[in-house]
Amino acid sequence: QKEVEQNSGPLSVPEGAIASLNCTYSDRVSQSFFWYRQYSGKSPELIMSIYSNGDKEDGRFTAQLNKASQYVSLLIRDSQPSDSATYLCAVNYNQGGKLIFGQGTELSVKP
Amino acid sequence: GAVVSQHPSWVICKSGTSVKIECRSLDFQATTMFWYRQFPKQSLMLMATSNEGSKATYEQGVEKDKFLINHASLTLSTLTVTSAHPEDSSFYICSAIHRDGNTIYFGEGSWLTVV
Numbered sequence: 001q002k003e004v005e006q007n008s009g010p011l012s013v014p015e016g017a018i019a020s021l022n023c024t025y026s027d028r029v030s031q032s033f034f035w036y037r038q039y040s041g042k043s044p045e046l047i048m049s050i051y052s053n054g055d056k057e058d059g060r061f062t063a064q065l066n067k068a069s070q071y072v073s074l075l076i077r078d079s080q081p082s083d084s085a086t087y088l089c090a091v092n093y094n095q096g097g098k099l100i101f102g103q104g105t106e107l108s109v110k111p
Numbered sequence: 112g113a114v115v116s117q118h119p120s121w122v123i124c125k126s127g128t129s130v131k132i133e134c135r136s137l138d139f140q141a142t143t144m145f146w147y148r149q150f151p152k153q154s155l156m157l158m159a160t161s162n163e164g165s166k167a168t169y170e171q172g173v174e175k176d177k178f179l180i181n182h183a184s185l186t187l188s189t190l191t192v193t194s195a196h197p198e199d200s201s202f203y204i205c206s207a208i209h210r211d212g213n214t215i216y217f218g219e220g221s222w223l224t225v226v
Contacts, residue, residue: 032213034215041202041222042219042220043204043217043218043219043220044155044204044217045217046215049213088154088155092215096143096160096208097143097145097206097207097208097215098145098157098160099145099155099157099206099215100157101147101154101155101156101157102154103153103154104154
């Protein structure tokens with residue numbers, strides 16, 4: 001059973017702080033990893049994709065991948081109240097677009 | 112704008128009836144689409160892989176006779192919930208992989224309420 005695990009939260013951080021979201025996955029052959037943001041009642045929207053070990057930065061967001069530890073993380077710098085949402089980690093196991101999602105981490109950024 | 116569109120955005124149906132949800136790729140051909148279901152406060156659960164011109168591949172525990180998937184063209188997949196019951200009420204989301212092989216687009220989702 002391929003699994004993707006996240007802390008469900010809620011994770012609460014003050015405005016301007018760094019929010020750290022973590023994800024582990026079970027299948028070592030996984031190659032593609034994604035972070036999605038989902039607002040209540042809406043479809044997920046892609047924040048970051050990462051394919052290689054190391055860090056990938058895009059604006060206030062940094063994704064980190066460690067394939068040896070089967071670990072993916074997302075850092076959000078200078079968190080804003082508008083970042084409050086559920087963040088979903090997803091793994092593409094077979095490179096064909098079939099994503100397995102974690103349970104999501106609810107983030108709350110307090111003004 | 113959206114590159115994968117779902118219709119309807121929300122639907123209410125009576126228990127025992129069937130309801131069809133459409134998923135369209137708007138500016139690219141998608142040989143493969145995916146259908147997910149999401150219950151409140153839960154994550155997206157993959158239901159099935161929709162393959163153009165062939166039968167869908169269902170995930171374990173998903174009833175293929177209840178959730179009929181048809182992918183008759185390269186831009187359209189449909190999910191029909193047959194003999195719907197209140198426990199089928201959920202948020203149904205489709206996705207499609209772009210021809211670049213890497214980019215995955217999600218539809219806006221369809222809320223189904225069975226009363």
